[in-house]
Amino acid sequence: MNNRGVANIFQNIADLLEIKGEPIYRVLAYRRASETVRSLGQSVEDVWREGGLEEIPGVGKAISSKIDELLRTGRLEFYEKLTTEVPPSLIDLLRVGDVGPKKAARFWKELGITSLDELEAAAKAGKLRELRGMGKRSEARILESLEALKRRQTDRVLINHAWETAQGLLASLQELPVVVKVEAAGSLRRWRETVGDLDLIAASEDAGPLMDAFLEFPQVIRIIARGETKISVELYDGLRAQLWVHPPSRFGTALQYATGSQAHNVRLRELAKRFGLSLSEHGFKREDDSEITCAEEAEVYQILGLPWIPPELREDRGEVQAAMENRLPQLLTQSDLVGELHVHTDWSDGASTLKEMVEAAQEFGFQYLAITDHSQSLAVARGLDVDRIRQQRMAINEIQRSMGDDIHILHGVEIEILADGRLDYPDEILAELDLVIASLHTALRQPRETITARLLKAIRNPHVDMIGHPTGRLIGIREPADLDMESILEAAAEHQVALGINAFPERLDLSEGHARRAVEMGCLLAVNTDAHHPEHFTFQKYGVGVARRAWVGPGSVVNSWPFDRVYEWLSTRG
DNA sequence: GCCGTTTTCGGCCCGACTGTTTTCAGTCG
Structure with missing residues (x-):
């Protein structure tokens, strides 16, 4: 069982205990353990094998013995017993706004409700208002929340979606005369990989008029709550937004x-x-x-x-x-990234020509750029065969001549790691290239030993300089490959193969947990956009966000190095 | 259930907003 599996079980335990009415601090303990296990940079199984479970923050005797039981037997008696006492489907009810553990418990015990459909039917039949402490308005709010839940497909959206929506709102708020300043806060400001709702914070002496103006924005479709300092709304895309208004003198704490x-x-x-x-x-x-x-x-x-x-x-x-203790890390910034080492053109599946991408990169401020189109086996991406990649070298030389020394162009490839672990070009072709990024795109569901061995083989190939998006995960769509990351990171550190933090919003792979562990283990990293279009260079900020959340500084990020140093690093390799 | 620069037992943040209430409980962040 992987970290996510363990974390999900503890999260469910916390919800069920809360519905059951257990003391809140017991509930919070399970919730905290769930979160630390989920974001742990190492496999919880590895920690368990080394007997280090109780060193995980928030994991004590009781929870470590439950993890132990889960990993030994794949089951947890405590959890199974709990689900016979409290129907686990009640957890779904907690996703409805205005429904928390207390109401979920009462709906279940007093009305026999155990699912969202039953809740909706009961609300429509006017059953909820009959409960003590509930009334027509509570019932109507719950119906509204049920509708809102259907409108939004997922509980959290990708960060680029949230970022773009927030920019629109911030720009409009900025223009209001009553607004002194306004910023996005919440998980967006912390650059989490997904965002649940937008938190906007404005400095103003006139909260009322400001909120009135906010409600007139075309993006706003519904008020969820409104008070003197805070208004909560639903946006056209199902995302929720909170706007806090505080006087400028209190903006810092707010x-x-x-x-x-x-x-x-x-x-x-x-x-x-x-x-x-x-x-x-x-x-x-x-x-x-x-x-x-x-x-x-x-x-x-x-x-x-x-x-x-x-x-x-x-x-x-x-x-x-x-x-x-005054030992906060110096974190990577976007301006540290002076080069980009993973880019596609219309030679394979990119949308733009070589020249367009080089010019866009220069405009973006890069001092160097690696062109890394796909290799032959990735047919869906029109991967290049050996003849084509050699032709591309000449095309790049031509452009380099025409651009002068303002930007250095490296000729690379994103090479397929085939299902049997071989690479898609013979070594002598790889030796001709400036930069080789090895990536898994196919057979991502292989068993742990097979796929780990496959990636290890690529890392150990002396021609390979970097791994593209190590786990292959797509947020909300595809689970990461079942890799033994500890071995992968160890090998990458040993061979000084850089691990990519892919800045594509659905990838963000390495994830922050793995990236933090990677730096601890002495790995090199690279923050790359994997741009298939000039606009994709703007994804860079999301990759930087992952790196910063992983406590990564510029020193270990190869594309923050000046070109000479990158060139030297590459030249000393195969 | 976890944890220790007050503690191995007794704490474990702070406030806004809503609805149904005559003073508060539930939810949310």
């Missing part, structure tokens, strides 16, 4: 609060208590109720004796401790 994560905020508030302070979105309160307000976010951290912590690190993964 932005900090809305950025989260929740676990990070809890840490800060615990820390504040040690100073005799209480921290909320409005500001700090001393014990005598006097206030300290912060217009800037950095002041919030400063008052707690900390340097400003970049949003990407705010996940309660040791960043507060690191900040206290």
